[in-house]
Amino acid sequence: MTGIDPHDVPSAAQLVAAVREFLQTDVLPAVEGRVRFHTRVAVNVLAMVEREIDLGPAQADRHAARLAGLGVADEAELAEAIRAGRLPDDERLLAALEESVRAKLEVANPAYLQTQ
Known part of the structure; x- marks a missing residue:
């Protein structure tokens, strides 16, 4: 973040991380069954959002450069x-x-990139 960021702390990334950690540390061990499953899903979704916030801007720049290098404007083209x-x-x-x-x-699941 730059010094001219219009939003106070905590940042969106920090808020998402705090909710994910709460669900993972406090809620997940205390629930079972369907609620446990949905809590795990929520933890995974929040982790994806964290990675997208962190990686997304640079990925978007590289993606636009790749597309331009191929002579197209977007994925549909x-x-x-x-x-x-x-x-x-x-x-x-x-x-x-x-x-x-x-x-x-x-962003979606970096574990898929690990070689076996």
Whole structure:
């Protein structure tokens, strides 16, 4: 955050982290069954939000650069260009698609990126 941030502390990221930690530390051990399952889901969702807040701006910049490098404005245009055969099926396209998927997994579930 810059010195000109219009919002006071705690930040959105800090608030999300506090709620996730409360659910994980205080609520999850005290509940069972359906409520436990839904609490685990909520903990995972909040962790995803934390990662998106943290990683999202830089990922968005890199994604825009990848798309521009392929000569398209957005993912819809990319999909259309691929379907229409306007993009060569080469290493550059494959690398861009892999990086896009990697960025999504870094937010959704980074454990999927770990090698077995």
